[in-house]
Amino acid sequence: MERLLSTQEVADRLSVDTKTVLRYLRAGKLSGSRIGREYRIPEGAVESLLRRTNPTAAAERTAVVTAVVNQKGGVGKTTTTFNLGVGLQRLGRRVLLVDLDPQAALSASAGIPVAHLTASVYQALIDDGIDPRGIVRETLSGVDVLPATIDLAAAEVELVSMTLRELVLRDVLDQLRSRYDHILIDCPPSLGLLTINALAAADRVIIPQQCEYLATRGLTLLLRTLDKVRARLNRNLRIEGILPTMFDGRTTHANEVLGELRTAFPGQVFDVVIKDSVRVKESPAAGLSIFDYDAGHDVAQAYQRLAKEVDHA
Numbered sequence: 095m096e097r098l099l100s101t102q103e104v105a106d107r108l109s110v111d112t113k114t115v116l117r118y119l120r121a122g123k124l125s126g127s128r129i130g131r132e133y134r135i136p137e138g139a140v141e142s143l144l145r146r147t148n149p150t151a152a153a154e155r156t157a158v159v160t161a162v163v164n165q166k167g168g169v170g171k172t173t174t175t176f177n178l179g180v181g182l183q184r185l186g187r188r189v190l191l192v193d194l195d196p197q198a199a200l201s202a203s204a205g206i207p208v209a210h211l212t213a214s215v216y217q218a219l220i221d222d223g224i225d226p227r228g229i230v231r232e233t234l235s236g237v238d239v240l241p242a243t244i245d246l247a248a249a250e251v252e253l254v255s256m257t258l259r260e261l262v263l264r265d266v267l268d269q270l271r272s273r274y275d276h277i278l279i280d281c282p283p284s285l286g287l288l289t290i291n292a293l294a295a296a297d298r299v300i301i302p303q304q305c306e307y308l309a310t311r312g313l314t315l316l317l318r319t320l321d322k323v324r325a326r327l328n329r330n331l332r333i334e335g336i337l338p339t340m341f342d343g344r345t346t347h348a349n350e351v352l353g354e355l356r357t358a359f360p361g362q363v364f365d366v367v368i369k370d371s372v373r374v375k376e377s378p379a380a381g382l383s384i385f386d387y388d389a390g391h392d393v394a395q396a397y398q399r400l401a402k403e404v405d406h407a
């Protein structure tokens with residue numbers, strides 16, 4: 095089904111104000127249907143207007159970069175990066191996943207033979223003479239991956255002495271952005287220099303959070319870091335949402351924590367909740383996303399809903 099855009103979204107795409115969009119609609123330059131006071135405008139109509147009026151603008155459209163971040167380990171960052179990425183790909187988007195964790199769990203989950211890799215995101219970060227396009231790997235699930243190897247652990251140290259050390263990943267992704275609609279970065283479980291590079295390169299963050307006690311305390315620290323990054327490195331960084339993961343609705347405990355999260359961070363917690371499921375745990379060993387491992391599964395449907403919700407610029 096074709097995506098429908100709001101007047102504001104169309105204004106952003108065309109780099110004009112909403113009044114101009116309304117003028118285009120009235121003049122028949124754009125087609126759209128009116129719902130109440132709002133318009134719903136098919137994405138194809140916008141693309142075709144862009145091509146007619148400014149052929150280079152459409153070609154230069156670049157990916158939205160989303161960092162999947164939480165300094166706490168084992169909260170579902172890698173699982174979310176992979177399955178959300180495949181969910182976006184299933185909507186027809188071109189998707190690149192960046193594995194920024196030396197553990198390389200994302201690369202392995204996507205079926206990349208990590209032990210045999212000769213080049214990884216590490217080389218792209220450390221050697222600015224290397225074209226990152228040559229390092230990107232295609233995967234069976236349809237998403238591309240900029241893989242990691244254990245070398246990446248050294249980058250955390252080596253980056254320290256580089257000029258503009260926080261902005262190295264941003265430069266690497268600038269060389270890849272025009273090829274994709276979405277770039278998702280799987281961050282390591284720390285707030286070290288690799289994560290800071292991800293935050294400096296990203297347009298927005300998604301924060302997976304397990305529903306357990308003290309969840310809000312860890313998030314407060316993360317939000318403070320995001321504020322600092324916004325002040326010093328990346329003014330436009332925004333929080334797309336906090337994603338409750340591994341939720342076991344049968345326990346009062348999980349329900350209480352979910353309630354606390356929604357109270358502590360009003361409007362910032364996604365409606366979509368990712369349930370705890372052994373099928374999700376099994377799927378990486380098979381090198382498959384939950385969509386390919388168990389298509390009808392609740393968690394597959396939840397990641398697909400999340401993909402629809404975050405599939406905008």
Ligand SMILES: Nc1ncnc2c1ncn2[C@@H]1O[C@H](COP(=O)(O)OP(=O)(O)OP(=O)(O)O)[C@@H](O)[C@H]1O
Pocket residue numbers: 166167168169170171172173174195199281282283339340341368369370371372374375376378393
């Ligand atoms: N919805 C889920 N239900 C059950 N298990 C899950 C779910 N999501 C993730 N897991 C499992 O929990 C473990 C941690 O998940 P994952 O690796 O995605 O977290 P992470 O935040 O990337 O961890 P790290 O901080 O170590 O990188 C993995 O074994 C994963 O398979």
Ligand SMILES: [Mg+2]
Pocket residue numbers: 171172173195199200280281282
């Ligand atoms: Mg991980």
